[in-house]
Amino acid sequence: MRDFSMHHDWLSLNTATIRKQWSLDRIIDECARRSVKAISPWRDQVAKVGLRNIASQLKSHDIGLSGYCRGGFFSAATREQREASLEDNRRTVDEACELGAPCVVLVVGGLPGALDGKPVYCDMGRARTEVFDGIASMLDYARGCGMPLAIEPLHPMQAAERACINTLEHALDICDALDPEESGLLGVALDVYHVWWDPKLEQQIKRAGARRLLAYHVCDWLTPTRDLLNDRGMMGDGVVELKKIRGWMEGAGFQGYCEIEIFSDRWWREAADAVLDTCISRYRTVV
């Protein structure tokens, strides 16, 4: 297993972690000052500063990406909405190419309308079929650009609102169906927050192997967890066996960035400098 204690060359910052404190250009400057070598930005943060500006700022600082957030939300109430989602996903792939991202992370969508508290239908089987078809269609486009897609299984508590793919096993079944040749263009983004509880996690990480393991996200699961979305913990403050899971990842051949992704009202209230410094020190000690 790689030794993380002496430097943070394999740390990436998911920029949602301090999105409420700083704009993306400020985040990139501050990451550069701290020798953080990669980030994973969100589309809306990029759009606010401008795609070209961000691309050139990253280049001048020699900062890479560990992923681009995010594509997905394929399920929809009507054919028109599904088409609009696919069009938007194609734009996401184009942006990811311009930024030099290694992959687009997919939050695939759940029951349409559920995110606004008004599910249009409650048929999980239908949602999953629409998601499958959506990934297939996006993959056709992404293949043409050479841009890998990383399906992110979300925690089952977010199945209705955000993603009806909730286990690594399910995500890999879809990868095998759509990309049996393991081209490297379809795989998974593994976020410990979503999957730490899964009794089949070790087995499925092995099954995935290096060709499918496109991204690795860390934070922690707090006890108690007070909110289903914005109560993620800083690494070391919760119960996730971070070193054990990274051991499984590396045992399966993963050698990429550990991306720190914390959505947390508590950490969004802190000074961003302190958050960044805490991320780096926890990365070196507990990740």
Added chain:
Amino acid sequence: MRDFSMHHDWLSLNTATIRKQWSLDRIIDECARRSVKAISPWRDQVAKVGLRNIASQLKSHDIGLSGYCRGGFFSAATREQREASLEDNRRTVDEACELGAPCVVLVVGGLPGALDGKPVYCDMGRARTEVFDGIASMLDYARGCGMPLAIEPLHPMQAAERACINTLEHALDICDALDPEESGLLGVALDVYHVWWDPKLEQQIKRAGARRLLAYHVCDWLTPTRDLLNDRGMMGDGVVELKKIRGWMEGAGFQGYCEIEIFSDRWWREAADAVLDTCISRYRTVV
């Protein structure tokens, strides 16, 4: 599939649903008035009125049980605590026998101490081993009494605090390991709230079959869900495909009670009469 629209002969009430409004003896009287034929009571509710009193009240009203809540919490920090838990579980089996319960429901436990916000260890593998050993030991005792044990997989969001068995597949793997002969003395309690999201649900219900399907609990999953424990929905207010899942259960041979189990700050604030009447009418229309 059984027709529930004309009567509620297969409705059972989990008595936690109105625990904040009425004591258990009042609940039993009110269920009898409404021709509810079964309940599933909690140990503390029984203890408050007295085991013998409840047993004779049930008998005089000819009200049965669909389960007894609950055994479990096998994982623990020390050998002494594990022994104490087993002793307590044996008493639970004895009480279930006196009440004529068809099974004891097991909430198996997660990381010891996590429920109080102070996990003693974070090793899910260890917790699962202790849980496995605990079920094995309890099963020895339950066999002697002829009392079936029903493992209840809990939602993954409760893995740390309450139960490290979080999928039906995992529960059935344990059943197969400890009771390969399918004696009828070890099975599962399936609560839609915990498992509705699972892409393998239909497949695993089929695998379970009538010998393993010992209890079936219904409520609903709300969007948004505002609390990880006490924000369950009344059937019909959320996104769970209740008729589809009951179809799978009955297709696998289950013909028992549909137990309504709602932990909800919203419904605990309502008049218990209204809650009971709503349960009955929703049972007839959407379950």
